[in-house]
Amino acid sequence: MGRTRTYSEYLKLDELLSLQVQSGKPDEPDDPAAPEHDEMLFIVIHQVYELWFKEILHELDYLSHSFHDKRTPTALHTLKRVLTILKTLVGQIDVLETMTPLQFTSFRDRLASASGFESAQFRELEFVLGHKRLEAIERFPRESPARATLERRYGEPSLWNAFLNYLANHGYELPAEVLARDVTEPTAESAAVQAVLIDVYRNNSTLAQVCERLVDMDEGIQEWRYRHIKMVQRTIGTKHGTGGSSGAAYLQTTLFKALFPDLWAIRAEL
Numbered sequence: 001m002g003r004t005r006t007y008s009e010y011l012k013l014d015e016l017l018s019l020q021v022q023s024g025k026p027d028e029p030d031d032p033a034a035p036e037h038d039e040m041l042f043i044v045i046h047q048v049y050e051l052w053f054k055e056i057l058h059e060l061d062y063l064s065h066s067f068h069d070k071r072t073p074t075a076l077h078t079l080k081r082v083l084t085i086l087k088t089l090v091g092q093i094d095v096l097e098t099m100t101p102l103q104f105t106s107f108r109d110r111l112a113s114a115s116g117f118e119s120a121q122f123r124e125l126e127f128v129l130g131h132k133r134l135e136a137i138e139r140f141p142r143e144s145p146a147r148a149t150l151e152r153r154y155g156e157p158s159l160w161n162a163f164l165n166y167l168a169n170h171g172y173e174l175p176a177e178v179l180a181r182d183v184t185e186p187t188a189e190s191a192a193v194q195a196v197l198i199d200v201y202r203n204n205s206t207l208a209q210v211c212e213r214l215v216d217m218d219e220g221i222q223e224w225r226y227r228h229i230k231m232v233q234r235t236i237g238t239k240h241g242t243g244g245s246s247g248a249a250y251l252q253t254t255l256f257k258a259l260f261p262d263l264w265a266i267r268a269e270l
Contacts, residue, residue, distance in 0.1 A: 063159065075210055123136045128159055201270050215260070
């Protein structure tokens with residue numbers, strides 16, 4: 001019988017805890033390039049974000065399979081988990097906001113061209129949720145693994161596509177052009193889909209719960225975007241962002257754009 005792995009081995013903690021590398025020289029504290037105290041917080045927070053993005057992608061793929069197999073209880077449970085993770089993402093901003101503008105400025109130049117724009121996993125998450133655009137792919141080098149993953153996600157049905165097929169599999173009549181739409185196009189409103197959703201809300205309480213959890217997730221993503229923008233404004237004001245972005249000005253353009261517009265459009269009809 002083989003030796004049981006330890007907690008540290010199972011979680012690969014030696015590797016994980018070696019990845020928080022500050023840009024300065026810890027062995028030369030008087031050197032101008034010595035690491036700034038707050039850089040560690042910045043690194044840890046953003047690495048944790050990437051881990052959560054990985055988990056959300058894992059859960060959304062599972063959710064799509066649940067829709068395909070008509071496993072409604074599993075879908076509702078998975079949505080609850082994603083919503084809880086989104087609340088955690090928002091909560092992490094509270095930790096990041098303990099860093100003052102001066103503290104961030106002390107190491108900001110060391111980021112050079114590094115930017116949250118370069119989070120392939122967040123772009124992947126946007127694609128899975130139906131917010132697709134080719135320019136998001138162009139930021140990543142050709143032949144890079146990140147670009148290959150984004151190109152694959154770009155050509156795959158989104159979660160909304162999976163949900164529409166889920167409704168069709170429950171006997172709701174959706175136009176063929178809706179179910180066969182180009183999956184590379186961003187999610188757009190559809191009067192035919194809205195008519196079906198109104199019927200769902202009025203006559204099928206179980207499927208209406210699924211709809212409401214999707215609205216919760218859409219709202220959760222928007223809440224995270226809003227808190228992220230306010231954190232950026234609080235930290236760098238109107239300065240340009242890293243990586244050549246316009247900082248908060250760019251982020252504001254992403255606010256209040258619904259991922260599932262049909263679910264918001266029907267509110268006045270219910």
